[in-house]
Amino acid sequence: MPVSRRRFLGGGLAAAAVAVTGTPLLAGCASDKKGTAAANLAVKLPTYTRYGEIKPDLPGTDVVLDGFLKYPANPVKAISEAPGDGKPITFLTNIPGAIPPSVDKNQFWQKLNERLGSELQISMASNDEYKDKFATRIAGGDLPDVINIPVDTVQIPGLVKAKCMDLTEQLSGDAVNKYPFLANIPTEYWKGCVFNGAIYGVPVPRGMSRTSLPLYRADLLAAKGIKDPAPKNFQEFFDLAKEMTAAKQNKWAWTRVPLSTIRQMLAIPNVWKEDGGKFTSMYEHEAQLDALEAGRKMVAAGVVNPDAFNDKASARKQWFNGGIAAFDYDSFVAWNQYYSDNTAGPAFSVNMLDVPGFDSGTGAPWMGAALNNVTSFSKNSKHSADTLLKIANWMAAPFGTEEYLFRKYGVAGRHYTLQGTDPVPTKVGVVETGIGVQYISDSALALYWAGKPDVPQNQHEIQTKVAPRLVYDASYGLYSDTQSKKQTQLAKTMTDLENQIVQGKKPVSDWTAAVQTWKSSGGDTMRTELEQAHTEAAGK
Incomplete structure (x- = not known):
């Protein structure tokens, strides 16, 4: 595909x-x-x-x-x-x-x-x-x-x-x-x-x-003696972030919590997964609690810019270009845009990390829109x-x-x-x-x-x-009327909760109840409509 x-x-x-x-x-x-x-x-x-x-x-x-x-x-x-x-x-x-x-x-x-x-x-x-x-x-x-x-x-x-x-x-x-x-x-x-x-x-x-992975300031990492970063698991990924953080100097590893990268480490689906005609949402995946706990751990360790939850994407880009942050989760389009917006001079250099498996092996990156x-x-x-x-x-x-x-x-x-x-x-x-x-x-x-x-x-x-x-969104090319009407608001509700969780304001366990609410508020109907569309398309 x-x-x-x-x-x-x-x-x-x-x-x-x-x-x-x-x-x-x-x-x-x-x-x-x-x-x-x-x-x-x-x-x-x-x-x-x-x-x-x-x-x-x-x-x-x-x-x-x-x-x-x-x-x-x-x-x-x-x-x-x-x-x-x-x-x-x-x-x-x-x-x-x-x-x-x-x-x-x-x-x-x-x-x-x-x-x-x-x-x-x-x-x-x-x-x-x-x-x-x-x-x-x-x-x-x-x-x-x-x-x-x-x-x-x-x-x-x-x-x-x-x-x-x-x-x-x-x-x-x-x-x-x-x-x-x-x-x-x-x-x-x-x-x-x-x-x-x-x-x-x-x-x-x-x-x-539009495929997004961790972009990093290769020049900033090289200045720390890190020439070819390639963490083999989440722990090494986390350790690298700690090494690139110096809060007293107003420098953090990350522009925001890299939850998408962590989810890819855990092979969580890219929006929707299809298996034998049955659809499963990324929200329902059993590894979501592990991903949220790992994100919470990174925020608690202070490796994410503390303004990450208040400022817009434009601010994150300024932090990355200005050297306030060494990592940003973004796409190949953004990679070029960073060079266009470069304010750091000729030494400025950007590269991208692969996604490892959470414990070992390789992760499952998501194909872009x-x-x-x-x-x-x-x-x-x-x-x-x-x-x-x-x-x-x-x-x-x-x-x-x-x-x-x-x-x-x-x-x-x-x-x-x-x-x-x-x-x-x-x-x-x-x-x-x-x-x-x-x-x-x-x-x-x-x-x-x-x-x-x-x-x-x-x-x-x-x-x-x-x-x-690359992992693909199984809903591509299929139409769900409920998804059309409700996806944006439902996704915002889930994103708001995950932001609360990773900041330590709500427990990770709250996710389980939120998923049930998501399902009853439209998630299950989306699933039914997508499965029906998939069956029609398959001629079954």
């Missing part, structure tokens, strides 16, 4: 829509439930045709990502005609950074519009504010041509059936070959775009790039599906093409400078290119960092090491 994702559907957006509009999201637009899984399985997914013009220095597999030691000297000009139809195209999206300059003050955006052959009008919001903005626009019926749909949107099947284009005819099977860079997205990612027995969107793939989002097209758009798919295809041109170089880095001289063949972003480039077009569509991440070939080498090495042991 090539790729999966941690969690597909949640329930937070329904509450957001009610809060903003006073009405449930898409009331009356529920999709047909009977036989949905079987209907989805019957859809012929787009044929995967790997783009062969670019040769990676570090070849990947269907799981491990391709690595490049430098940007190709002569990028391939892969698309000859502008994909647009000359008319403005509207797009609603989140963006991970600061709001960029508007199009009239943004030379990257202006050049992009020229290349597309249509003016791209983008309505954007920060990551934190996007779901509210999305809910407001959906509830008001005010839809753009191109819609970034978060994967935890409540009741996606009803939403896309009511509001979005059915793209099955254009994308199913070999039809996708008209759009070669959409065809270059592995078939497994498309499972997350199938609803109501049809293809309703384009995937923005992540998968292995398959999709960042699903991109759908409004039924009411005045543009043809073909035009919008050509735009998405242009956005998915892979690493090594001229289109990718422009899309990610902008115009040479203004947005980046060349070091050899490597594009190095300027401050203006970072600001102006951050307009969110990677959420229309994207190619799979390439392992690469300009001017630092050791980064993709280290990334490729750890991916190759963990790939055979």
Whole structure:
């Protein structure tokens, strides 16, 4: 099984829509439930045709990502005609950074519009504010041509059936070959775009790039004489954390409690496990009490920054970059972002730990979320599906093409400078290119960092090491209406409790009763719906 994702559907957006509009999201637009899984399985997914013009220095597999030691000297000009139809195209999206300059003050955006052959009008919001903005626009019926749909949107099947284009005819099977860079997205990612027995969107793939493991400041560990950390069990992992902690100097090993890593040491499932058609939640696993006790032990020993329970992810990233913490649990995407945000100078170096078994042997790392989002097209758009798919295809041109170089880095001289063949972003480039077009569509991440070939080498090495042991979420591609509505709130309740437990404010034994409450509050219903969907999909 090539790729999966941690969690597909949640329930937070329904509450957001009610809060903003006073009405449930898409009331009356529920999709047909009977036989949905079987209907989805019957859809012929787009044929995967790997783009062969670019040769990676570090070849990947269907799981491990391709690595490049430098940007190709002569990028391939892969698309000859502008994909647009000359008319403005509207797009609603989140963006991970600061709001960029508007199009009239943004030379990257202006050049992009020229290349597309249509003016791209983008309505954007920060990551934190996007779901509210999305809910407001959906509830008001005010839809753009191109819609970034978060994967935890409540009741996606009803939403896309009511509001979005059915793209099955254009994308199913070999039809996708008209759009070669959409065809270059592995078939497994498309499972997350199938609803109501049809293809309703384009995937923005992540998968292995979102797999998270312990990142560490290799330069800080090397300064302590630790050149190649490889703890063989939890005790050695714990001892390493103690060695990297000096509270009096305002330095801690960890940005937060590494509970996910501990759970992977104990082979706790990645959200849902399926065995013989029966589904088990990670919350129910017998090793959860051991994981919580180990996390509590780390907090009690003072190896976790004491502000970990109060500050946001942005603060954790600052601690790691600033050397206040030596370890952070995050993904390959974050690994690159740390180099982008580096404030420690040229000595700054990041690497990643494998996961050992809790007592011995090897752990069971979790595969990252398959999709960042699903991109759908409004039924009411005045543009043809073909035009919008050509735009998405242009956005998915892979690493090594001229289109990718422009899309990610902008115009040479203004947005980046060349070091050899490597594009190095300027401050203006970072600001102006951050307009969110990677959420229309994207190619799979390439392992690469300009001017630092050791980064993709280290990334490729750890991916190759963990790939055979990756644990997948068994619920991927299956729809549970209860999970869609309740997962976000139920998960928050469990996370709040585990934070109380690891801080020593509540006993580990409280977890057992909480799991029973989780089951009666929706967990058991989710399980039943997932098992039913799994049975339908299997044709039993």
